[in-house]
Amino acid sequence: MRSTADASPLNAFECSFTGCNASYQRKEHLRRHQLKHSQHQAFPCSNCDREFARSDTLRRHVWQHHKIKEPSVRARQACQGCRATKARCQGGLPCTECSRRSIKCVFKDQNEENEPNEEACAPPGPELLSEKRDHYIQLFFDNCHSRWPFIHKGTFDVRHETPLLVQSMVVLGLWTSGEETARKAAVDIHNNLDAAIRQQKDKWDASEAEEACSDCHWPIPTYQAILLHIIFSILHTNGGSLDMDLRFTAPSSKFKMLLSLVRSCQRLGMFYYPNMLSRYRGVNVSEFIWVSIEEIKRFNLALFKVCGKLTATGAGEGGEGIDAGSLFPAEELQFPMPTNCFLWHAVTEDQWTSNVEGILVDLDDWSQDTWISNSAGLLNFLFGC
Numbered sequence: 001m002r003s004t005a006d007a008s009p010l011n012a013f014e015c016s017f018t019g020c021n022a023s024y025q026r027k028e029h030l031r032r033h034q035l036k037h038s039q040h041q042a043f044p045c046s047n048c049d050r051e052f053a054r055s056d057t058l059r060r061h062v063w064q065h066h067k068i069k070e071p072s073v074r075a076r077q078a079c080q081g082c083r084a085t086k087a088r089c090q091g092g093l094p095c096t097e098c099s100r101r102s103i104k105c106v107f108k109d110q111n112e113e114n115e116p117n118e119e120a121c122a123p124p125g126p127e128l129l130s131e132k133r134d135h136y137i138q139l140f141f142d143n144c145h146s147r148w149p150f151i152h153k154g155t156f157d158v159r160h161e162t163p164l165l166v167q168s169m170v171v172l173g174l175w176t177s178g179e180e181t182a183r184k185a186a187v188d189i190h191n192n193l194d195a196a197i198r199q200q201k202d203k204w205d206a207s208e209a210e211e212a213c214s215d216c217h218w219p220i221p222t223y224q225a226i227l228l229h230i231i232f233s234i235l236h237t238n239g240g241s242l243d244m245d246l247r248f249t250a251p252s253s254k255f256k257m258l259l260s261l262v263r264s265c266q267r268l269g270m271f272y273y274p275n276m277l278s279r280y281r282g283v284n285v286s287e288f289i290w291v292s293i294e295e296i297k298r299f300n301l302a303l304f305k306v307c308g309k310l311t312a313t314g315a316g317e318g319g320e321g322i323d324a325g326s327l328f329p330a331e332e333l334q335f336p337m338p339t340n341c342f343l344w345h346a347v348t349e350d351q352w353t354s355n356v357e358g359i360l361v362d363l364d365d366w367s368q369d370t371w372i373s374n375s376a377g378l379l380n381f382l383f384g385c
Contacts, residue, residue: 134158136173136182137166143176148231150298151224152291154347165221167193168228175232187236193229197257207263214269218279220295226261227303230254234310250310262307262327271300273335273371277363290343290359297338301372304328304379330379333372 013030015022024030141153151169158166167189174186197204204222206212230250238248250258269275276296280289307328338344343355372379 133166133170136170136177139173139176140169144172148228148302149344150227150295150302152295152344154345154352155291162221162225164193164196165225165228168225168232171232172228175236186232190229190232190236193225194233197226197229201260205260205264206267207260209267212264212267214272214275214278216268218268218270218296220299223261223265224295224299226257227299227306230258230261231306234306248310255310258306258310259327262303265300265303266332270296271332271334273368274366276335277361277366280361281363286360287356289361289363290340293361294338294344297335298344300333300335301338304330304333330376331373333376333379335372336367336370337372 013024013027015030022030137158145151145153151165171186171190171193174182174189177183204219204226206216233254234248234250237250265271276293280292283289340355340359343352343359346352346355
């Protein structure tokens with residue numbers, strides 16, 4: 001560290017960290033600089049290998065060098081608030097989630113012992129090299145995404161997603177490859193995931209939590225993973241197609257998992273459009289808002305579709321079958337249909353740019369006249385609910 005005598009009189013505020021020679025004219029600039037040392041936070045550019053200590057520096061970089069107005073950013077380290085609630089931390093100080101909740105945003109030193117969080121939910125299963133993992137993720141998008149399109153491919157980054165979601169997608173990718181060894185590995189990973197989901201039930205199941213409400217954190221990646229897990233179980237058990245055009249049966253254990261998932265979403269108010277909109281007040285990136293709300297909409301519809309086609313064996317009091325559709329009637333779909341399918345399936349920058357016009361989400365427009373629940377009678381008839 002330099003001595004005061006070596007410092008320029010114009011730069012009176014020096015960094016006190018050993019080996020750093022930075023100095024600034026204003027104290028707030030020094031404080032912002034020192035966050036790089038104390039929080040170990042990095043904002044990687046998704047278009048090249050560079051990393052930045054501040055999100056605004058990353059935004060300026062991607063605009064100047066990649067001609068992209070808003071980068072897709074996720075901090076490599078989540079703040080303590082997002083870690084505790086298992087939220088996707090977008091970085092910054094304060095981060096978006098902490099700003100929304102009006103709580104202090106604090107980052108934990110990476111050298112400290114890691115606490116259990118959503119990313120540790122999945123136990124290690126059969127190891128896959130990253131190249132093979134990426135291959136089976138691509139097979140998932142190639143073979144499953146068109147039928148169950150509730151994960152946004154354009155912003156999905158396997159490096160930053162929760163392992164539970166990644167492995168649930170890998171399972172379906174392995175299975176759809178048709179290879180015998182790959183299908184065996186799919187079953188092995190699926191069994192490991194099943195144990196993890198049950199062991200971590202208290203972390204994601206809001207169905208019986210007294211404090212659960214619409215203002216609580218919505219663990220969307222975990223719920224996406226559980227729904228994919230249930231879908232694979234149904235397909236594996238019934239030997240059916242990914243379309244699931246016919247009614248299927250499921251063992252009572254999977255029915256109970258689906259029941260907990262549906263009731264958790266109900267308790268959190270995830271089927272109610274005003275609740276979706278309220279989560280993004282204060283967020284000024286329209287593309288991020290649109291993608292996030294579309295994921296929630298499409299997840300809800302996929303969950304409704306599964307419930308409408310599923311009968312649980314031996315789940316009733318007398319051991320009779322129960323139709324899952326009765327758990328989730330169409331009257332609860334209190335939100336508009338998904339929009340702009342071309343943008344939803346856009347992957348390249350050119351595809352995104354050509355379809356991005358007009359996606360601004362009015363957070364004050366509930367659009368109640370366009371809610372899916374208005375056609376509940378027709379939907380219940382079509383799905384036999």
